[in-house]
Amino acid sequence: MIRHHIAHDLLVDYASGSLPEAPSLVVATHLACCASCREDVRRIEDIGGALLESVGTASLGPDALAAALDRLDKHEPETTELRLDEESRKVLPGPLARHVHRNLGDLRWRRLGPCIEEAVLASASPIFKTALLRVAAGAAMPAHTHGGHEYTLVLKGGIRDGGAEYRHGDVMSLDDTHEHKPVATEDEECICLVVLDAPVRLTGRFARLLNPFIKH
C-alpha cells in the first residue's frame, strides 16, 4: 500500500519527456509499485497522444517504410536478458533492476559508517548523484540540508521521519527548506534509492563521517 507518492509536477515532467534520467529513475521505479500514479501519468500522456495526433506531419524518405519492414524480422534484442538472484528481484522493481543490471551483492558497496553502506549507480548526468543506500535496522540515516532536491525511494524495510513512515515504493522528497532526521525502522535493514541534484550540506554528527556521500 503506497502512502507517499510522486508530486504532480514531477509526473508532468516525466510524462512530457522533460525530466532527466536520474529523477526519471525514481519516478519509473515508483510507477512500477503504484497504480494510482500510473493512472495520473497515463492521463498526462493522453494529452501527449492528442498532441501527437495534431502536431502535423513531416514526410519520411521514400524508402522509410520498406526499410522498416526489412527490419521487422531481424532479431535485434532490445536489452540483454537480465538474470537476477531472488533477493535482488524482490528488492529491485523492474525499471531499477534494468538500470542497476546486476545483483545487489555484486555492486560495489562502500562503508560510510558503522551502520551505512552506499553503492553509487551509473548516471548519465554529472548534475545528479544516484545511489543505493543500505542502512541497518533502527539506525539513523544521513541527516542533512542541501541546496537542491533529494528523492529517497524505499525498496526494503522502512524509514521513519518526522512522524511519517515510508515503506516499499514510498517516496520521500526533500528540498532545501527541510532538515530531516530519518531513521530506519526496527524490523529489518533498509535499502533505498537516493537521487540528489545538488551537493549535500551535512549537519550533525554524521557530517564528518558521511563526507564521501557528497557527490564528486
Added chain:
Amino acid sequence: MSLILASRHMLDFVLVRPPRSKMAEEFVDRNGRGDPASLLHSVGAHGDRSAFSDLFEHFAPRIKAYCLKRGSSLSAAEEIAQEAMIKVWRRAAQFDPARASASTWIFAIARNARIDAFRREKRPEVLPEDFDAEDPSSDTFGHLADAEAGGKLVAEISTLPPDQAEVVRKAFFEDKTHQEIAQELKLPLGTVKSRIRLALGRLRKSMSEFQP
C-alpha cells in the same frame, strides 16, 4: 522567447504541414481494417505486416514532426520515427486498449525513443510486467478516442488563457521541466505548477467530454 510569441493565443504546434482542417486528420482506414487500436491488435496477435504499414503511414510522419518540433535535426527525427515504429512492432502484444488509447501508447514510445537518441541517456521505462503483483490491477480506466481527442484538443488549446498555453507548450515541446520554465519566465515555481495543473485539468476535462 519573444513577448509576441509568448503571448500567442495558442500552442503553435502545427509545424510542418498543418492539418487539413481544424480537427486532427482522421486516421485513413485504407484497407477497411479499422482504427489504430485494432491495427495494433493485429500486429501484436498475428504479426500483421500490412496492419503495421498502415500504422507506419499514419504515425511515423507525426512522430517525425513531433521530434522536429522538440528540436531534433531532420535526420535524427527520421531515425527516431523509424526506431519508435520498430518498437511499436515489437511491443504491440503489450498494447492493452483498456489501459490507453493507441495514440497515447505510441506517444509514450516516441517520447522515450526521442530521449534515448537526443540525450544519449537511457530512459527508465515501466513495462507491464513490472507492476507489483499485490497492486490491485486497477489500470483499466476509460480513455480517449484518438482522432477526436486530438482535434478537440487543438480547439480547446486555443481557448486556454495565454499564460497557461505557454507553460503547456514549454513542457511538451521545449523539453523544459517546471523548474526550467520558472527560471526562464522568472516566475515562482508555485505559479508554474498551478498554471500547468489548471491547463491540464481543463484540457483533460474537455477531452473526457469526448469519451464514448
